[in-house]
Amino acid sequence: DTGVSQDxxxxxxxxxxxxxxxxxxxxxxxxLYWYRQTLGQGPEFLTYFQNEAQLEKSRLLSDRFSAERxxxxxxxxxxxxxxxxxxxxxxxxxxxxxxxxRGNEQFFGPGTRLTVL
Amino acid sequence: xxxxxxxxxxxxVQEGDSAVIKCTYSDSASNYFPWYKxxxxxxxxxxxxxxxxxxxxxxQRIAVTLNKTAKHFSLHITxxxxxxxxxxxxxxxxxxxxxxxxxxxxxxxxxx
Numbered sequence: 001d002t003g004v005s006q007d008x009x010x011x012x013x014x015x016x017x018x019x020x021x022x023x024x025x026x027x028x029x030x031x032l033y034w035y036r037q038t039l040g041q042g043p044e045f046l047t048y049f050q051n052e053a054q055l056e057k058s059r060l061l062s063d064r065f066s067a068e069r070x071x072x073x074x075x076x077x078x079x080x081x082x083x084x085x086x087x088x089x090x091x092x093x094x095x096x097x098x099x100x101x102r103g104n105e106q107f108f109g110p111g112t113r114l115t116v117l
Numbered sequence: 118x119x120x121x122x123x124x125x126x127x128x129x130v131q132e133g134d135s136a137v138i139k140c141t142y143s144d145s146a147s148n149y150f151p152w153y154k155x156x157x158x159x160x161x162x163x164x165x166x167x168x169x170x171x172x173x174x175x176x177q178r179i180a181v182t183l184n185k186t187a188k189h190f191s192l193h194i195t196x197x198x199x200x201x202x203x204x205x206x207x208x209x210x211x212x213x214x215x216x217x218x219x220x221x222x223x224x225x226x227x228x229x
Contacts, residue, residue, distance in 0.1 A: 043161065109160060
């Protein structure tokens with residue numbers, strides 16, 4: 001499968017625990033995005049990387065959220081001290097930097113569904 | 118920041134008829150407008166997009182129109198089929214290195 005992959009697909013945790021999700025982008029894509037989607041809503045942009053540089057993080061929901069992409073390939077999203085309100089689908093997307101018709105098209109992974117008890 | 122409004126929230130059409138979903142955006146600097154289809158429990162799937170240098174784009178049964186002056190864009194699906202049933206999201210961004218701002222979605226129901 002050459003698409004965007006995410007792991008785990010489902011995560012159940014207790015309130016107060018830390019969780020970490022992983023995203024593997026399409027191999028030739030240098031841009032990687034994280035979104036959160038709650039039931040009945042569109043995805044909500046959280047943060048974005050170009051290669052290993054995190055170029056936008058002001059939209060992260062709180063200081064409990066952090067993301068890394070240390071080698072410019074896969075990325076991780078961590079939520080510390082989880083709260084029940086963090087329960088949602090966490091989606092990752094990737095895109096290339098090309099110009100023209102193909103540039104900036106974002107392709108999504110299957111998501112990680114987080115349930116905080 | 119950008120704000121995207123999408124209407125209607127639910128749209129029911131007879132199989133074979135056309136469906137139109139409309140979106141407005143607030144930031145005149147936005148220049149990239151994709152549409153995603155999301156089936157229940159699945160990832161959002163890019164179905165068509167348009168950039169601000171064109172007013173219309175078509176791909177088989179789907180088309181998107183953009184009016185930059187009025188800051189609105191629309192998705193048109195012709196000859197609807199049962200497999201078109203899904204939630205459709207419009208989105209906008211500044212293009213380049215920018216996250217997408219999504220509308221709240223339209224649940225499209227194709228009646229047999």
